[in-house]
Amino acid sequence: MPIRSNTRSIGETAEAVPATASRILIAEDDPVLRRMLEALLVKSGYDVVSVSDGLQALRVLEGEGAPSLAVLDWVMPGLEGPQVCQRIRQRSDRPYIYILLLTALTQKGNVLQGLESGADDYLTKPFDAQELRARVRVGLRILSLQQSLISAREELRFQATHDALTGLFNRGAVLESIHRERSRQVREGGTLGVILADLDHFKQVNDTYGHLLGDAVLKEAARRMSGCVRPYDTVGRYGGEEFLIVAPTADATGSLSLAERMRETIAASPIVTSAGEVRVTASFGVAASDPTESIAADSLLLRVDDALYRAKELGRNRCEMASNPVASRSSATSAQLAPEPTR
Numbered sequence: 001m002p003i004r005s006n007t008r009s010i011g012e013t014a015e016a017v018p019a020t021a022s023r024i025l026i027a028e029d030d031p032v033l034r035r036m037l038e039a040l041l042v043k044s045g046y047d048v049v050s051v052s053d054g055l056q057a058l059r060v061l062e063g064e065g066a067p068s069l070a071v072l073d074w075v076m077p078g079l080e081g082p083q084v085c086q087r088i089r090q091r092s093d094r095p096y097i098y099i100l101l102l103t104a105l106t107q108k109g110n111v112l113q114g115l116e117s118g119a120d121d122y123l124t125k126p127f128d129a130q131e132l133r134a135r136v137r138v139g140l141r142i143l144s145l146q147q148s149l150i151s152a153r154e155e156l157r158f159q160a161t162h163d164a165l166t167g168l169f170n171r172g173a174v175l176e177s178i179h180r181e182r183s184r185q186v187r188e189g190g191t192l193g194v195i196l197a198d199l200d201h202f203k204q205v206n207d208t209y210g211h212l213l214g215d216a217v218l219k220e221a222a223r224r225m226s227g228c229v230r231p232y233d234t235v236g237r238y239g240g241e242e243f244l245i246v247a248p249t250a251d252a253t254g255s256l257s258l259a260e261r262m263r264e265t266i267a268a269s270p271i272v273t274s275a276g277e278v279r280v281t282a283s284f285g286v287a288a289s290d291p292t293e294s295i296a297a298d299s300l301l302l303r304v305d306d307a308l309y310r311a312k313e314l315g316r317n318r319c320e321m322a323s324n325p326v327a328s329r330s331s332a333t334s335a336q337l338a339p340e341p342t343r
């Protein structure tokens, strides 16, 4: 028996609910009952897919754009309703499917067995049309609530790893990236570029124009730098006006030219703000580690910090490559890098 699908929009376009929220699968081997269910749910505005056995049901529910709600008959050829439930619940990598079991078996033990198999609700045959519609609505409401929770969780995850002002990765996330990429380099070889950028005399921008405008400048500088990197590079806000860039596979030349591109992009044109145009420049410390040296991620950070310090000393608005090994300097005694107050 071919799979039938009636495409009709339910008119629900709430953003949190995926387009598949109103798709419903009916699996019922009794042709009369199947058509009745179809007619009922199509009339209620749902997009209905119907099949006549458990194997087809499983195929639809595991396929692309699977319905998020299924009405499964208990006794069917191929796989029985509870077996389909079990198979679906074994997969945690897929969006949740709300399952309503249809059964003529009214004994309490059977109902429990159905729920144990992973069904969310059940309906005994012969069923009442009103009750079926109400239970389907309950299922869709639960799915919608679940979708809102997932969206909220994703939003929280984003907030936990991103800087609220610039939208870049935050300090914790970019530091994690440098450690991760360094581990990858140890495993797989290749080079790893790290760049530390600092806006020049940024304190003056804040003092002259105020912090709101300073924020606008930071956002635009972040946007310009992000536009220079490759998709697999990480740009993060390291501290106030400091940015850390992790460039996997970039060697010394590549890292330096990436930093130079960012420097030029920031200096090229003034940043337009509500209080007029503000000219800013940035200084860059650049380091690249080759696979033969054993250097901890923290030492790479010390190297770029040292190079940045030199870029500042040599007049700012420039990129300096870290000397290798790093020239020790009194302030660089620990991996906890404090920004220089005079930057």
Ligand SMILES: [Mg+2]
Pocket (backbone or CB within 6 Å): 028, 029, 030, 073, 074, 075, 076
């Ligand atoms: Mg049946």
